[in-house]
Amino acid sequence: MIEPKDRIIFALDVPSLDQASHYAKLLAPHIGMFKVGLELFAAEGPSVVKEVLNAGNRVFLDLKLHDIPKTVERAMSVLAGLGVSLATVHTTGGPDMLKAAVEGAQGKLGVLGVTVLTSEGGNPQTISDRVLLRAETAKEAGCAGVVCSGLEAAKVRQAVGEDFFIVTPGIRMADDNSKDDQKRVVTPGLAVRSGASHIVVGRPIRDAADPVQAAKAMALDIEKAG
Numbered sequence: 352m353i354e355p356k357d358r359i360i361f362a363l364d365v366p367s368l369d370q371a372s373h374y375a376k377l378l379a380p381h382i383g384m385f386k387v388g389l390e391l392f393a394a395e396g397p398s399v400v401k402e403v404l405n406a407g408n409r410v411f412l413d414l415k416l417h418d419i420p421k422t423v424e425r426a427m428s429v430l431a432g433l434g435v436s437l438a439t440v441h442t443t444g445g446p447d448m449l450k451a452a453v454e455g456a457q458g459k460l461g462v463l464g465v466t467v468l469t470s471e472g473g474n475p476q477t478i479s480d481r482v483l484l485r486a487e488t489a490k491e492a493g494c495a496g497v498v499c500s501g502l503e504a505a506k507v508r509q510a511v512g513e514d515f516f517i518v519t520p521g522i523r524m525a526d527d528n529s530k531d532d533q534k535r536v537v538t539p540g541l542a543v544r545s546g547a548s549h550i551v552v553g554r555p556i557r558d559a560a561d562p563v564q565a566a567k568a569m570a571l572d573i574e575k576a577g
């Protein structure tokens with residue numbers, strides 16, 4: 352049984368090691384994993400990943416690789432040496448690229464395939480069909496899981512079975528006024544009830560007046576939905 356707080360992945364979407372360390376210290380007891388994404392990695396490189404890991408945290412490296420298979424395999428094998436738990440690739444790179452990513456990971460980390468970005472809108476049925484197809488392709492290629500919105504999580508869970516990560520960004524509380532640039536959003540509880548193994552949360556925690564309380568409220572929302 353996963354504790355509700357351990358389902359929360361906090362996105363360290365900040366531009367410096369100092370700020371990342373501040374949030375890592377503050378939030379480590381209240382969440383399960385930290386996500387390092389493009390902004391922080393571009394600013395600080397692999398050293399920031401090592402800092403967060405050395406403080407005893409788990410790291411999800413969200414660089415969304417997308418290139419020819421050999422390039423992705425070689426990049427993934429470098430990331431596998433960093434000690435991160437999860438890393439992302441775009442499923443639109445196709446099955447050969449996804450297999451190459453898994454090969455490069457050498458079983459040292461879980462490869463997650465990003466299906467359709469949660470910032471993309473459009474016909475829900477078309478998006479859902481696309482997400483499902485990409486999730487199935489990711490599973491066949493040996494990926495450990497996928498990234499999709501909470502609106503597709505139930506359909507994906509039904510197709511991929513239990514032993515597969517479904518990581519869901521686009522999370523907002525019911526009383527959040529802003530979706531920011533996200534289009535397909537759900538609450539933490541609905542995401543998990545629909546089959547997400549983990550949720551990814553950035554701004555709703557980072558920009559809250561009290562980030563610890565915001566993280567706790569998300570964990571409670573998951574608990575209540577359970």
Ligand SMILES: O=c1ccn([C@@H]2O[C@H](COP(=O)(O)O)[C@@H](O)[C@H]2O)c(=O)[nH]1
Binds near residue numbers: 552
């Ligand atoms: O489809 C995707 C894939 C990744 N993300 C990332 O998750 C966080 C979400 O941030 P919020 O501030 O909670 O909206 C961010 O780091 C994205 O790069 C995503 O949103 N959607």
